[in-house]
Amino acid sequence: MHKRSELLTFDGVSKIYRKSGEPVVALDSFSLSISTGEIVGLLGPNGSGKTTCVKLATGLVSADEGIVSWRGDPLPKQSPFKHLREMGVLLEGRGAAYDRLSILENSRYFCKLRESKFDASYFSELVDALEIEDVNTPIRQLSTGNKLRAGLLGSLIHKPTLLLLDEPTLGMDIFGVECLERILQSGVSKGVAFVLSSHDLDFVERLSSRIVCISGGRKVFDGDRSHFMGLSSRYLLSLDIAETNLEAAREALSSSTGRVWRFVSASQIELHIDDYQQVCKILIDLLPVLSTFRGMELRSVSLADRYKALIEFQREGEGPMA
Known part of the structure; x- marks a missing residue:
């Protein structure tokens, strides 16, 4: 050494x-x-x-x-x-x-x-x-x-x-x-x-x-x-929702979690998740509209995700995270 x-x-x-x-x-x-x-x-x-x-x-x-x-x-x-x-x-x-x-x-x-x-x-x-x-x-x-x-x-x-x-x-x-x-x-x-x-x-x-x-x-x-x-959550949940069902999905999501869902396109939204228990709760709350979703993905957050979040955080005028 x-x-x-x-x-x-x-x-x-x-x-x-x-x-x-x-x-x-x-x-x-x-x-x-x-x-x-x-x-x-x-x-x-x-x-x-x-x-x-x-x-x-x-x-x-x-x-x-x-x-x-x-x-x-x-x-x-x-x-x-x-x-x-x-x-x-x-x-x-x-x-x-x-x-x-x-x-x-x-x-x-x-x-x-x-x-x-x-x-x-x-x-x-x-x-x-x-x-x-x-x-x-x-x-x-x-x-x-x-x-x-x-x-x-x-x-x-x-x-x-x-x-x-x-x-x-x-x-x-x-x-x-x-x-x-x-x-x-x-x-x-x-x-x-x-x-x-x-x-x-x-x-x-x-x-x-x-x-x-x-x-x-x-x-x-x-x-x-x-x-x-470890700066933020461990998982990222992405949902692809048909535009005709956006309003119903929003209502279900707002009752499921107090977190802010980020729209990455007109029909795709993301949410950072801490653990699998939270994922299960969200999916249960989404059951009434789950069949209308066109796609769903849950993955571990990568360095690229952390980096993008940090840079966006800085561009919004926040201070350094050292």
Whole structure:
């Protein structure tokens, strides 16, 4: 078991861009700490500040306020890139690669660029783990799948301590995703930290031990996945009702529970449920109109459901849930 140590830290960081002369807040008083041996799922809608986090972490942009630190030391403004020797980055599913060079040549080059010794044995391990068939053909001649795998290999070859993965499953088939999962699990066992910024919430749910959620440039949740999954009810009951029977269904539902049913379409409604006993009570109360329903589904609430509920909660003007 590896002893955890702090790697990347954001302390009260704010970043403002300008669009047509108007200020656009990308991050607002944002604080976060990433330690060795953890997989952090970084969630947020488009424009929430996730990409800005990556740019700040890599030194591509500097903070307007607050401090970004690596291993406890603030990134120096004059030379903010030295820590990149210990960091791997994959942006929007793509790693840095030169199309005219092969996977092997790219790997050697990026090791040299980071002043890291090229480890032929480790290179072979990654090639096998990613199920890459050809390492000597120029990148531009590879299939889309192998280009994606090459990008992952390039972000791993120098043995980073922290890997920032932005949409790592974008365009990847199921076999590639399984390879990636095995690599992450193996890396964590060796003390490597991973940050997953992705809209593939099933992937994030399977891999992440911790969830960080951003909305409007502010952190609205930071905690264990189990805590995130326990923010609301355990089950979701969906009913598909013929429009001609909506009024009767509404009357039956209002007498069954005091909870608010959410209409997801003109005829489909949802309700969050705590336990099966509540489901049984609702169905008994609905017996008089049950035969008029076109469909019914009861399922466990997923990370995607929690995420959507949290973001909607924030957009309605509520405060952070940390």
